[in-house]
Amino acid sequence: MRYSRLLHQLLGKGRWHYWRHDQKSAILQLPLDILLLITDNLALHDKFLLSHTCKALRQVLLQDWDIKLPQLSFEHQIAFWVGLAYTLPNRWVCLKCCKLHPINTSDVPAAFTLVRYNRTVPCLLEISRGIETSHYSIQHYHIQLALKLSRLGNIYQQYLGALMQTFTRTLCPHMRIIGGLMGSRSSKKSSINVIVHWCKIMSPREGSILLKEATLLEDGVELAYDSPGQWVFNSCLHCLTDFAVIISTDKRKAIIRAWHDFGIEGSPLDASWKAHVKAKDEQYWFDVVGLHLDYTHGSIRELWSEDVSHGTGTSHAKVRSVFTKLIDGWSKV
Ligand SMILES: [Zn+2]
Numbered sequence: 001m002r003y004s005r006l007l008h009q010l011l012g013k014g015r016w017h018y019w020r021h022d023q024k025s026a027i028l029q030l031p032l033d034i035l036l037l038i039t040d041n042l043a044l045h046d047k048f049l050l051s052h053t054c055k056a057l058r059q060v061l062l063q064d065w066d067i068k069l070p071q072l073s074f075e076h077q078i079a080f081w082v083g084l085a086y087t088l089p090n091r092w093v094c095l096k097c098c099k100l101h102p103i104n105t106s107d108v109p110a111a112f113t114l115v116r117y118n119r120t121v122p123c124l125l126e127i128s129r130g131i132e133t134s135h136y137s138i139q140h141y142h143i144q145l146a147l148k149l150s151r152l153g154n155i156y157q158q159y160l161g162a163l164m165q166t167f168t169r170t171l172c173p174h175m176r177i178i179g180g181l182m183g184s185r186s187s188k189k190s191s192i193n194v195i196v197h198w199c200k201i202m203s204p205r206e207g208s209i210l211l212k213e214a215t216l217l218e219d220g221v222e223l224a225y226d227s228p229g230q231w232v233f234n235s236c237l238h239c240l241t242d243f244a245v246i247i248s249t250d251k252r253k254a255i256i257r258a259w260h261d262f263g264i265e266g267s268p269l270d271a272s273w274k275a276h277v278k279a280k281d282e283q284y285w286f287d288v289v290g291l292h293l294d295y296t297h298g299s300i301r302e303l304w305s306e307d308v309s310h311g312t313g314t315s316h317a318k319v320r321s322v323f324t325k326l327i328d329g330w331s332k333v
């Protein structure tokens, strides 16, 4: 076994040292080979944390972190910082700087534009890395902090409340009504016609399937309009978002509700987060249409309904959005 001779010496010294001061320590009573079998299965951030618990374990893990970390790929470095951030109540992982930043309680999605332009966040994040409209932007670290503070339950709870505020005027990158309902449908149809007949990057059949997917929200509103007072439910095919539409009985108001699942505490590079976010070079709504996600439609709405009153509730980040619009604003439904 690697380093076994040296480690036997070091551990022997550590065990003796520790045993002399605290005989209740169990981990340092383990045979070295067994201890190494355990530590070999730890993630790097766990090794880092363990190596900082006492001199003996630092010797056992034997890493020069200043050399080790820069050798990692970008993805592994982010994973390392994500692992550390999980244990640190007031830190979040910055994708741009690839390091941890301190929490800033004035930085909430509804104030993101203000915070960013005032440079009160330590770096200028890419605008395309969140889910946003002009005055609202959820960044990955907002989700991560909400999950962490919800899990901890006893720190920054006011900030957690601000992070969990219901938001309006955005659904998901894949479902957008562009202008009025009729205009939105015809605008999307025209864009797809260009792709099919001019760019020739998909067949007419693929184009009609894409149009069907891209106008799920328009379909939902039209269906709800035929049954005023009744909720019409559907889901996005490309991100974990359930939505529902209702038209008031006087047909003057439409309400669209959405429930989002932004995934678990993890990396901003995780597929569960990336499915919600526009890539940097995507400019048009059809650019964001990607692979279908396999999930039970309606399940996110049901998860939310289970404990609507508690922050994020579970280890998954569930956020609800509500969009209300007067029918007059949509003109020709
Ligand atoms: Zn940064």
Ligand SMILES: [Zn+2]
Pocket (backbone or CB within 6 Å): 172, 173, 174, 175, 236, 237, 238, 239, 240, 241
């Ligand atoms: Zn979506």
